[in-house]
Every structure is written in C-alpha cells, then in structure tokens.
Amino acid sequence: MATASAVGMAAGEAIRAALDRLAPASCPVPLRIEQVSASWLAAALGLPADAITDVRVLDANSGTAARARIAVESDRPEIPTHLFVKLPPRDYLQHVLMNVFRLGEREILAYRALGDAPPVRVPRCHVAQSDPRYRRSALVLEDLTGTARFRTVTDSVTRAEAESVIDAMADLHLAFQDSDRFTGDLRPLAVRTAADVRLGDLIRRRFLHEITGHTADLIPEPIKLQCRIFYRRSADIDAFWAAQPQTLIHADPHLGNLYFTDDGPGFLDWQIATIGAGIRDLAYFATASIEPDLLRGIERDLVDRYAARFDAAGVRVDPDRLWTLYRAAITELFLAIVCTAEAGERMQPFEVSRVGVQRAVAAVTTHDSFGVLRTLIDGGDVR
16 A cells, blocks of 8 residues: 555646646746746745846756756845755656755755754855745745855865865754754655655665666675665664654755855755754765775764764764664665665766765775664664
8 A cells, every 4th residue: 555655646747747838827836037027036035126227147957956047137146146045856766856945845845944043154145935736846045156165075074174064064954953843834845745755765775786887886795685674674763763853954964055155054955954863964975075095083972072062062872872873874875875876867977976975885884884784773772
C-alpha cells in the first residue's frame, strides 16, 4: 500500500507539472522568468502598480530551480535596483522532483521561519509566494552580487572559514532547538508521510543497490555493500535521528550553498531545509567543503567548538557523544552525493560529483561511519 501510494504521488506530480507546462494556468505565482513583470513585482512587494516601471533580466540559469538576476527601474529609492528571483525549474524532470519533494514550499517555509532578524546571514527575502494547487513557488531575494564572495563545490575552505561556518551553524541550531514551532507553523518541515518515506526508500534502492555510475570506481566494494543500510533499515535510521535533540537544519550546506562576506558566512538555497539533529549539518558541511587532509586534522576541534558554543549559551552538550554522532552523520553526505552522481550529469556536473564522492568516501572510511551508524541504531555503545 505504501509503495502504491508513493508511486501514485510521484505520477500525480509528474502529471501536474506536465499540464502546468503545456497549458500554463492562470496563477498568481509566475512559472517563468518572462512572467516576472513590473506589475507583478510591484504587487508582490505590496506597492502601487506604477511603483515599478521596468524589469529586465540580466542573466539566468536553471538547476533544481530557475534563477535570474533582474534589474529594476523605479522612482522610489527604497526599491532595490537589482534583485534575485527563484522560480520552478525549466527542466521537466527537475520540475517534477521539485513538486514531489516540495522543494519550493520548504524553502519558503525556511525563509519565513528565519524571519526579519535571522540568527544566521541569509539574503534578505522580499517576496515568498507559493500556490499549493499548482505547486508553484516564487522567491525574490536580495542580490548579493558585488557584496559577497562565492565558492564552488570543488573548492575548500580554510580553518578560519570553517570555524566561522561552525559558529553560524551553532547559532542557527540554538535559535530553534526543540522549538514549539515544530508542532505549529513549521510542522510541514518536521513530518513525512508514509508515501514520502516509501518513495525515499525506492529511490535509495534504485541508486545504491548497484552503484554503476561515473563515480563507481571511487567507491570500495565494502562501502558499496555497507551503504545499502540506507534502504534496508531506513526506518531505524530515521527513528534514531528523530530521538536526538531537534532543530531547524539547512540539510545541504556545501560550499555551493554558502557565501562569504567581511562580516562572516551566509547560507543560500534552503530547498531541503528540515527538522533534524544539528550535528548532521556540521558533518555534511565539513565533509563536503574541507579538503580531506586538512579536515582530518581539525574536525574534532570543529565538533568541540560547536559544543562549546552551546555550552556558552547555557545548553549542555556532551562533546564525546557529539563526536560519535558526527562520525555517523558523515553518511548523510555520502547518501546525497552518491545518489546525485548516480542520477547523472543532469543533476550535477561530473567533476563536481567526483570531488564530492571522493571526500565522502575518505570520511566514511576514516571513521568507519557505516559501522558506527549500525551500532547506534542497534542501541550499542561506540567507543
């Protein structure tokens, strides 16, 4: 029944996306950047229709979302001259994936949760719109061009940069630690249906049962066998992480989703934001964004730094327990990056996937992460 429900949900979203693309409906949320007109933007900003006289697209691209920088002409000095827009992706498969996993809706919820005084740096959110009937979503954000420095996933941070990101993560997680909002307005980020869980298992089985893609040569055979735990014991893994202290996590904090300013790091692309154990963000970032030789020498210090920031805020954390959880949480990046690589270049360029897989393999091998995860979900003690 769960499998049928999962397949039915995916098929329904595929049909929804196809119909919306073939015969775009009359919907207040734009589907394409060409629909982001001066009148739409003025209305979305809560301004009179004549407040904005022109909107021009400066550059655009599309991945898991369509993105564009726009120039805005207005006589009002309070209206930014440049903005950044996110809409449903142009690629059909990615459009379906956005619908199935509610990526646009999750990002809007995250920005609303962060609010006007966010605990971490994020681009200012000017517009956050969604339409549940068509699954469309639109974000209009601050354009960071010229004020922020960006990296690619293949880069590595310095120790000082890594420490600044860890501090920011701790501040984010402290702000939402065991929040009452997880049963209120943020409940959609905390709850998955049986169909959601089953669909996740089907996808993991599809990509992990036989790893044959362009990064297969980077993964030792024992690791290929160990990672099948993700679909064989997904319920136990989910239950274990759900039993840890919960907070709002970014869930995809690699370098491509970060930016740096003179005042510190900021976070972009909250499409898979969720409620979970904060250490998962730390392990994901460190493994994905720090060159392995550097990481091996500083990762325990980073975990201790994160714990100390909690202690300074009056929230007691056991550093040794946190280190164990870190070792297990490294598997989260392995899952994400290997499944992405197996999905092919449509999801991520080959050179990016290979760097990510190399770093993930180095980490799970060093820390016996799958063995630690198995021991933890079995209720054992890790030394």
